[in-house]
Amino acid sequence: MKIKYLLLIATICVAISSCKILSPKEYRSLVAQRDSLSTRTGNLEEELSRLQNDTSRLHRKIAxxxxQIADLRSxxxxxNSNLDxxxxxxxxxxxxxxxxxxxxxEVxxxxxxxxxxxxxxxxxxQQALLGFQxxxxxxxxRNGKVYVSLTDKLLFPSGSIVIDDKGKEALKQLAAVLNKEPDINMAVEGHTDDKKVKNLGQIKDNWDLSVLRATSVTRYLTEVEMIDPHRLTATGKGEFQPIDASNTDEARTKNRRIEIVLTPKLDELYNLITK
Known part of the structure; x- marks a missing residue:
């Protein structure tokens, strides 16, 4: 509105300063010009207001x-840190x-x-002991070990812990192979059936019988066949690791046995495991 008044005053001043009496036509022309300028000025004011509003809106949007850019960068x-x-x-x-x-x-x-x-x-x-099979x-x-199983009748008279000649011959053949295999450790295990021991003097039970038979075999292998005693252990298992758990004479015959368990030395494997 201020712009309109200023334009009107300017128009009047121009008319007065000219000291010229305007004709009605000229007056109407001046008024028309004034109105046109007023309209254009109003449009400019509206455009200015609109531009100011748009500018404020764009400033807010840019902000x-x-x-958002700052958040995305963060x-x-x-x-990137998580990715790294x-x-x-x-x-x-x-x-x-x-x-x-x-x-x-390696393993x-x-x-x-x-x-x-x-x-x-x-x-x-198997080749060396073929005649005794x-x-x-x-x-x-079994489980990476060789088991040589000898029934008690092959090694001992009934109820005895003394190895007979037939048993000694089998152990001799076995020792001939084992003396050529220094990297093999041996465990001699004595096993019995589940019948209770009776009237065997110093032998009180199946534990005694299994242990004493195992030590008899171990003694023969070390003292007669000269196997290094550091390579052997002797244990008695009694009746508690049967091959056949059936309650028959055939099963009991299988269970009365000496097992010589042969294990390759695993120093190389042990060294790997303990690295």
Missing amino acids: DLNS NNSTL ATASKANQLAADLRKREARLK EEILKKRDEATNALKNKL ANGLTVDI
Whole structure:
């Protein structure tokens, strides 16, 4: 409105200063010009107000966008940090996996060698003891170990702990193979059936019988066949690890036995495990 009044005053001043009496036509022309200027001025004022509002709105939007950009940069920094940490962890896990795979390969190679050695030993023993297999001697592999099982009738007279000649011959053949295999440890295990021991003098029960028979075999192998005693252990299992749990005479015959358990030395494997 101020602009309108100023234009009107300017128009009047121009008319007065000219000291010229206007004709009605000229007057109407001046008034028309004034009205046109007033209209255009009003439009400009409206446009100015609209532009001011738009400018304020755009400033607010730009501020919001700048805030969003700052948040995104902060989130991106956090994401990059997390990404770097995750990548570092993944690289560490990959390195650990490579080490474990290499270690696994070493262990597998050693176990493969052990199994090959165990199978070769089994074959040697089967050939050396072929003549005794009909009399209750068996050779088999269990859990990476060679088991030479000899029934009590092959080694001892009934109820005795003294090895007979037939038993000594079998042990001699066995020792001939084992003396050539210095990397094999041996455990001599005595086993009985579940019948109670009666009238055997110093032998009080099946524990005694199993232990004394195991030590008799161990003594013969070390003192007569000259196997290094550091390689042997003797244990008695009594009646508590039967081959056949049936309550029959045939099962009891199987259960009365000496088992010589042959284990390859696993120093190389032990060293790997304890690294």
